Structures are given as C-alpha cells and as structure tokens.
Amino acid sequence: GAVVSQHPSRVICKSGTSVKIECRSLDFQATTMFWYRQFPKQSLMLMATSNEGSKATYEQGVEKDKFLINHASLTLSTLTVTSAHPEDSSFYICSATPLEAGQSFSYEQYFGPGTRLTVT
C-alpha cells in the first residue's frame, strides 16, 4: 500500500523559533497533500491543501504567514511553523492522495504518522 512519512515525529522547540515538518509520499506521486492539526481529544482540523508547484490553499482562520507550506515536488511537502508559541503545540498530520492526471477525486487518502510539536 501507499506509504507517507513525516519527519520529525516529535519536536520540542522554544517560543519564538521556527520548526519545519516534512511530509513525503514514499511510493507514489501526490499532486495534492493536506496538512491537519489535531488538539488533544479533538477532531482533525484541515489547515491547508498543498498543491505541487503552486501556492497552498489555506482554510479560514489559518495564518498563511505563520504556517508556511511548500510543495516543491510530487513527493514532498513541508510545513514551517514560524515564530512558534506554546498555543501552537499540537499534533500535525499530513496526508496525500495519489491522483491520476485529470482525476479530480480519489477516496484513497494516506496519512503520515504525525508530528508532535511542543513549544516551551
């Protein structure tokens, strides 16, 4: 089956610093990747949709200047949390959909293992 990796799995950083999280599709090409955030005991919240070669589409309420997304290739998307604060501490999960050219929808969505971010 399709595999998505995330790195790092856990990161602790000091308030005010920036953290980069990588999401890779290991055995398929993903024109679209999704970034989610999940606070304890809450549902997944979509932050942004990352499209290869173009700007990410952010959900309402998500600051695009704070959460920088770069989808540089068909197998890699990165999320950078800039000037992190304790309230940014959360579980960040990416997912990827293997889409064929011209296909607008695939129900196959594969999740990375997640990154636990703690900002002190």
Add this chain to the structure above:
Amino acid sequence: GQNIDQPTEMTATEGAIVQINCTYQTSGFNGLFWYQQHAGEAPTFLSYNVLDGLEEKGRFSSFLSRSKGYSYLLLKELQMKDSASYLCAVMDSNYQLIWGAGTKLIIKP
C-alpha cells in the same frame, strides 16, 4: 453549516458487538469514510461508503443511508486492540473532508 455528529465515548465488552453512529449535514455528498485512530497515532482508513447499504469487511461493517444523512460502523467480535477513536468523515461537494470529533471506544475484558 456543515456538521458531523457522533457519540463522544462508548464502552463495550471484549467479544461483543458495538455500533458507532454518525449523522451528517453537509453541502453535497461524495462519500463517507470511517477511520480508526489509536492514541498518539495518525488515522488509518477503515471504510468508504458512497451508495446506500452495508459494506462488510471482516469484523468491521459500515452502513450508509444518504436520505437520512446517517451511517454506522459495526464492530464484531471485539478485541482489546479495537480500543481507539473512530472518526467519521464526509466528503462534500468540493471534495473536502468534513471530520467528526471522533468516538472513543473503550473495550473492557
């Protein structure tokens, strides 16, 4: 607005059967998903329903009624490893997933 409702928590006994319900109100419908999520881990795909009826996959089955905006996930022969959160998600007309808050299932011996 768009809304997905599922119970917050359920408890069941090992070896028994449990049904987790999900009701939804979304702008358009392109399918309903069930995911399993163990604590501290990412969700894993369980099932996808786009037509009315029951889809059976081993110990897990998922049912959909589009007219009622209703689905359930049925887990049979419960095992301790089934203790997890079960997330219901609906894909709307824009092909975006709308997520429920999840149902925490506790299995007791």
